[in-house]
Amino acid sequence: KAGVTQTPRYLIKTRGQQVTLSCSPISGHRSVSWYQQTPGQGLQFLFEYFSETQRNKGNFPGRFSGRQFSNSRSEMNVSTLELGDSALYLCASSQGQGQGYGYTFGSGTRLTVV
Amino acid sequence: GENVEQHPSTLSVQEGDSAVIKCTYSDSASNYFPWYKQELGKRPQLIIDIRSNVGEKKDQRIAVTLNKTAKHFSLHITETQPEDSAVYFCAAKFGGTSYGKLTFGQGTILTVHP
Numbered sequence: 001k002a003g004v005t006q007t008p009r010y011l012i013k014t015r016g017q018q019v020t021l022s023c024s025p026i027s028g029h030r031s032v033s034w035y036q037q038t039p040g041q042g043l044q045f046l047f048e049y050f051s052e053t054q055r056n057k058g059n060f061p062g063r064f065s066g067r068q069f070s071n072s073r074s075e076m077n078v079s080t081l082e083l084g085d086s087a088l089y090l091c092a093s094s095q096g097q098g099q100g101y102g103y104t105f106g107s108g109t110r111l112t113v114v
Numbered sequence: 115g116e117n118v119e120q121h122p123s124t125l126s127v128q129e130g131d132s133a134v135i136k137c138t139y140s141d142s143a144s145n146y147f148p149w150y151k152q153e154l155g156k157r158p159q160l161i162i163d164i165r166s167n168v169g170e171k172k173d174q175r176i177a178v179t180l181n182k183t184a185k186h187f188s189l190h191i192t193e194t195q196p197e198d199s200a201v202y203f204c205a206a207k208f209g210g211t212s213y214g215k216l217t218f219g220q221g222t223i224l225t226v227h228p
Contacts, residue, residue: 031214043158043203043218056215090157094214102148103216105157 120219
């Protein structure tokens with residue numbers, strides 16, 4: 001079974017630009033979550049999608065957005081990039097919502113904003 | 115609010131010793147507690163998880179204990195090996211409007227010296 005696939009693996013962008021990251025969950029997984037990982041803040045929850053609907057959102061500005069498609073693939077977008085957006089962005093998929101389901105992480109997209 | 119505190123932030127042990135990492139959580143409605151291991155440059159990998167209807171779970175050299183009354187859970191690694199060196203994250207899945215969201219502790223850097 002293929003794991004969670006994130007593309008691209010690395011990105012370098014300039015301040016003010018926008019970026020779109022992609023996540024393909026494990027086959028059959030319907031829930032996709034996004035996390036930002038930085039050395040100072042650890043793993044911070046961005047948002048979660050289930051059945052194409054955003055179910056939860058973390059404390060990030062509106063520049064961070066996402067969506068989920070009917071095949072459960074998800075994208076996240078960051079507009080008007082700032083230097084502080086440099087981070088590892090991790091996607092995780094799960095079979096479903098609810099407290100009984102665990103998450104499997106992808107390898108992440110390393111975003112560098114210069 | 116939803117909070118997970120993890121201690122210690124760094125842990126250094128000799129090969130063969132045991133290592134214990136502790137986490138406390140804020141929401142008594144939480145009932146799913148995973149532990150992730152992240153090696154340098156790699157994705158977080160689920161190593162063990164526990165649900166609230168179980169007080170302890172073991173998988174070879176790794177065990178997790180849960181005390182719901184005190185709202186804390188711990189990771190125990192016995193007979194540590196150099197390949198156990200990594201960052202370990204605890205997490206809790208909170209209920210209510212955070213139904214599908216994992217909140218992570220700040221991580222513990224475990225170093226096992228040969």
